[in-house]
Amino acid sequence: xxxxxxxxxxxxxxxxxxxxxxxxxxxxxxxxxxxxxxxxxxxxxxxxxxxxxxxxxxxxxxxxxxxxxxxxxxxxxxxxxxxxxxxxxxxxxxxxxxxxxxxxxxxxxxxxxxxxxxxxxxxxxxxxxxxxxxxxxxxxxxxxxxxxxxxxxxxxxxxxxxxxxxxxxxxxxxxxxxxxxxxxxxxxxxxxxxxxxxxxxxxxxxxxxxxxxxxxxxxxxxxxxxxxxxxxxxxxxxxxxxxxxxxxxxxxxxxxxxxxxxxxxxxxxxxxxxxxxxxxxxxx
Numbered sequence: 001x002x003x004x005x006x007x008x009x010x011x012x013x014x015x016x017x018x019x020x021x022x023x024x025x026x027x028x029x030x031x032x033x034x035x036x037x038x039x040x041x042x043x044x045x046x047x048x049x050x051x052x053x054x055x056x057x058x059x060x061x062x063x064x065x066x067x068x069x070x071x072x073x074x075x076x077x078x079x080x081x082x083x084x085x086x087x088x089x090x091x092x093x094x095x096x097x098x099x100x101x102x103x104x105x106x107x108x109x110x111x112x113x114x115x116x117x118x119x120x121x122x123x124x125x126x127x128x129x130x131x132x133x134x135x136x137x138x139x140x141x142x143x144x145x146x147x148x149x150x151x152x153x154x155x156x157x158x159x160x161x162x163x164x165x166x167x168x169x170x171x172x173x174x175x176x177x178x179x180x181x182x183x184x185x186x187x188x189x190x191x192x193x194x195x196x197x198x199x200x201x202x203x204x205x206x207x208x209x210x211x212x213x214x215x216x217x218x219x220x221x222x223x224x225x226x227x228x229x230x231x232x233x234x235x236x237x238x239x240x241x242x243x244x245x246x247x248x249x250x251x252x253x254x255x256x257x258x259x260x261x262x263x264x265x266x267x268x269x270x271x272x273x274x275x276x277x278x279x280x281x282x283x284x
Contacts, residue, residue, distance in 0.1 A: 022081045045107070049104060063102075071123045089159060105134075107121050123197075127158065153173055179218075217244070220245075
């Protein structure tokens with residue numbers, strides 16, 4: 001079955017029955033946001049993507065990386081479909097008028113049954129070399145095809161961890177913006193009493209990157225509590241870290257996104273990040 005036919009069948013099922021899988025609901029949300037799907041390949045995997053060329057002149061490509069979705073069910077069994085139930089980054093990208101790409105992960109969305117896919121890729125190895133390599137190859141392929149010489153990475157939660165790991169190996173990257181980032185994955189796992197992600201790369205232990213970073217944490221976030229990540233992130237060279245007191249892991253980042261994007265040119269200027277205590281740009 002072709003990818004186009006999969007998308008069509010999924011959309012029809014959602015519309016006709018109201019009963020749907022996480023992947024089908026994801027598709028329906030993309031349709032509501034008027035985002036048209038495409039497929040990218042890398043590292044032997046296929047990934048769902050949404051690309052828009054932008055409404056303004058030449059700018060860096062904004063690449064949106066979603067959180068981990070639902071790796072596990074409540075009973076400790078790996079989920080059959082990890083596709084995000086609340087695709088925050090899809091909604092944030094819909095507000096962006098710059099050239100933008102939403103890049104899904106291997107085995108997410110409509111690709112959970114693809115060859116090589118299995119629960120390990122969205123549980124213990126969710127930030128592993130296989131996933132990072134596949135994303136890097138897919139992004140590089142799109143950037144070359146569309147002639148995007150510069151990229152800014154945006155990541156939510158585990159997507160923020162992947163953004164830092166990708167920035168270390170992609171010379172096109174000019175900046176990283178994260179929301180509620182799971183930065184030190186060992187510290188996070190220990191805090192919650194989870195098993196450590198033995199097959200994953202830990203951004204907190206990776207080599208430093210040479211681009212400016214802007215990290216936003218939610219003051220009410222209980223999934224990735226800001227007190228776990230605040231000081232480790234502040235120790236990163238060139239990083240600005242802010243806590244938005246009234247926000248949590250998912251709410252209410254859509255409110256400030258237009259203001260953040262308006263300040264993005266200041267993000268890409270590394271001089272802005274010379275000192276952590278310098279005034280923060282307004283998000284309003």
